[in-house]
Amino acid sequence: MNDSWGNICRPRQTQSNLNWRTDVLPVADKKLVVGNRRSYGDVCINDGGAIIDATGLNRFISFDRSTGIVRCEAGVTLWQVAKFAVPLGWFLPVTPGTGFVTVAGAVANDVHGKNHHVAGSFGCFVKKLQLRRSNGDELVCSETENTELFAATIGGLGLTGFISWVEFALKPIQHSMMAVDSVSYNSYEEFLALSSESEKTHEYCVSWIDCLDKSGRGVFFRGKHAEEGGLDADLEAAKRSVPALVGAGFPLVNQLSVYLFNATYMRAHAGNRQYTETIAKFFYPLDSLLNWNRIYGRKGFYQFQCVVPLENAEVLKEVFACISAANQGSFLSVLKTMGSIASPALLSFCRPGVTLAIDFPNRGKKTMQLLSTLEDLVMHAGGAIYPAKDATMSAATFEKSFPKLAEYIQYVDPAFTSSFWQRVNAK
Numbered sequence: 526m527n528d529s530w531g532n533i534c535r536p537r538q539t540q541s542n543l544n545w546r547t548d549v550l551p552v553a554d555k556k557l558v559v560g561n562r563r564s565y566g567d568v569c570i571n572d573g574g575a576i577i578d579a580t581g582l583n584r585f586i587s588f589d590r591s592t593g594i595v596r597c598e599a600g601v602t603l604w605q606v607a608k609f610a611v612p613l614g615w616f617l618p619v620t621p622g623t624g625f626v627t628v629a630g631a632v633a634n635d636v637h638g639k640n641h642h643v644a645g646s647f648g649c650f651v652k653k654l655q656l657r658r659s660n661g662d663e664l665v666c667s668e669t670e671n672t673e674l675f676a677a678t679i680g681g682l683g684l685t686g687f688i689s690w691v692e693f694a695l696k697p698i699q700h701s702m703m704a705v706d707s708v709s710y711n712s713y714e715e716f717l718a719l720s721s722e723s724e725k726t727h728e729y730c731v732s733w734i735d736c737l738d739k740s741g742r743g744v745f746f747r748g749k750h751a752e753e754g755g756l757d758a759d760l761e762a763a764k765r766s767v768p769a770l771v772g773a774g775f776p777l778v779n780q781l782s783v784y785l786f787n788a789t790y791m792r793a794h795a796g797n798r799q800y801t802e803t804i805a806k807f808f809y810p811l812d813s814l815l816n817w818n819r820i821y822g823r824k825g826f827y828q829f830q831c832v833v834p835l836e837n838a839e840v841l842k843e844v845f846a847c848i849s850a851a852n853q854g855s856f857l858s859v860l861k862t863m864g865s866i867a868s869p870a871l872l873s874f875c876r877p878g879v880t881l882a883i884d885f886p887n888r889g890k891k892t893m894q895l896l897s898t899l900e901d902l903v904m905h906a907g908g909a910i911y912p913a914k915d916a917t918m919s920a921a922t923f924e925k926s927f928p929k930l931a932e933y934i935q936y937v938d939p940a941f942t943s944s945f946w947q948r949v950n951a952k
C-alpha cells in the first residue's frame with residue numbers, strides 16, 4: 526500500500542524498509558519514516574520524496590512485569606502489545622479505534638482513546654524514546670534527557686527524526702472482558718448530559734452519531750474493565766477482508782446505504798442495554814473487517830476530525846446541519862468529549878472540549894467545499910483540526926490550532942518532510 530488510509534493522496538514517492546534498528550536511513554534530503562499508514566490524510570505521505578517503512582521493526586525489547594513498563598521497537602502494533610500484555614494482566618493505557626497502529630505512529634500523532642477524560646493522550650505514558658536524526662545523532666529522549674526533543678517528538682508528526690524504540694507504561698487490569706452500557710439519545714444536548722454524567726462513573730466513553738439526522742441523535746457507549754471473567758478473552762485479529770476489486774470500483778457508501786444503515790443501527794440500539802464483550806470488540810470494532818476503507822471505492826474518502834471548546838460546543842449543531850444539508854456523511858461518525866489532562870507534546874491535538882470525527886466519501890469539489898465550511902465553523906469557535914485525519918486544512922488553520930508551533934519548528938529535522946508539512950508550512 527502506497528497511499529494513506531483515505532486513499533486520496535496518490536503520492537509519487539520512493540519507498541524503502543527498515544528491518545533492524547541499526548539499519549542506515551537513505552541519504553535522501555526529503556524523507557519520512559512511517560508506520561502502518563493508518564493516518565487518513567497526508568501526514569504519512571511524502572509526495573516527491575522518500576518514504577521509509579518502519580513496520581519491520583516489530584520486536585519487544587524489555588518488559589518489567591512488576592511495573593508494566595514495556596520497551597519495544599517502533600513498528601510494534603497496538604494489537605501486538607495487547608496480545609502480549611493482556612494475558613499477563615496489563616493493557617494499553619490509551620488506544621485509538623484501531624489496533625493496527627504502530628507504537629511510533631501512536632507517539633507521532635499523540636493519539637487519544639475513549640478514556641481521554643481520565644487518562645489523557647498516549648504521550649502521557651511515554652517514558653523514553655530513541656530518536657535518530659539525519660546528522661547521525663542517536664538520542665535517548667525523556668522528561669529528563671533531551672527534554673525539548675522529547676516534547677517535540679510526541680505529537681511531532683514524524684518530522685523530528687526516526688523513532689527507533691519507545692518505552693511506555695501499561696495499565697494493570699484484573700479481567701479482560703469489558704462491561705458495557707449503551708444508551709440511545711435523541712439530541713446533541715442529551716449527548717452532552719450523558720457525557721458529563723458518564724465520565725464520573727465510566728473509564729471509557731464514546732458515542733456514535735447519526736450524521737444525516739439534524740436533531741443529533743445517536744448511541745452513547747460507556748464501558749469499564751469487567752469485574753470477573755479472568756484474563757483469557759479472545760484477542761484474534763480479523764480474518765475477513767474487503768476484496769481489492771471493491772476498492773477499485775464505485776463506492777458502496779451513498780445516501781441510501783448510509784440512511785438504511787443509520788436507521789437500522791438506531792433501531793438495534795434503542796433504549797438502554799447492558800452487556801459484556803471482548804476487548805477486541807469494544808476497542809477495535811472496525812478491525813473485524815480488514816481493508817474496510819475499500820468500501821469508498823477508487824476515489825477514496827476524507828475524514829474530518831475537530832475539537833471545539835466546551836463553552837462553544839453549540840457550534841457542532843451548525844456542523845451537523847451543514848453535513849445533513851450536504852447529504853455527504855457516512856456510517857462512521859464519532860462524538861466524544863476530551864478532558865483536561867495535558868500532554869507533554871508541543872503539538873498535541875488533544876485538549877478539553879468536544880471532538881467529532883466523521884468520514885466523507887470523496888465527491889470532488891462538493892466535498893472540498895463542505896470540508897472548508899466545516900473548517901471555518903470550527904476555527905471561529907476556537908477549535909482545532911486533527912492532523913492525523915486531515916488532508917485539506919489551510920496553513921493558517923494549522924498555525925491557529927497549535928499555539929506552540931514556532932517552538933516546535935526549531936526541532937524539525939531539516940532532512941525530514943511530509944506532504945502534510947509541505948502543505949501547512951508553505952509560507
Ligand SMILES: Cc1cc2nc3c(=O)[nH]c(=O)nc-3n(C[C@H](O)[C@H](O)[C@H](O)COP(=O)(O)OP(=O)(O)OC[C@H]3O[C@@H](n4cnc5c(N)ncnc54)[C@H](O)[C@@H]3O)c2cc1C
Pocket residue numbers: 530557558559560561562563564565568569579599600620621622623625626627628629630631633634635636637638681682683684686687688689811913914
Ligand atoms: C479505523 C481507525 C480508527 C482510528 N481511531 C483513532 C482514535 O480513536 N484516536 C486517534 O488519536 N487516532 C485514531 N486513528 C488515527 C491513528 O491512530 C493515527 O493516524 C496513527 O498515528 C496511525 O499510526 P500508524 O502506525 O499507522 O502511523 P502512520 O499513519 O504510518 O504515520 C503517522 C505518523 O507517524 C510518523 N511515524 C511513524 N513511524 C515513525 C517512526 N518510526 N519514526 C518517526 N515517525 C514515525 C509518520 O511519519 C507520521 O507522521 C484511527 C485510524 C483508523 C484507521
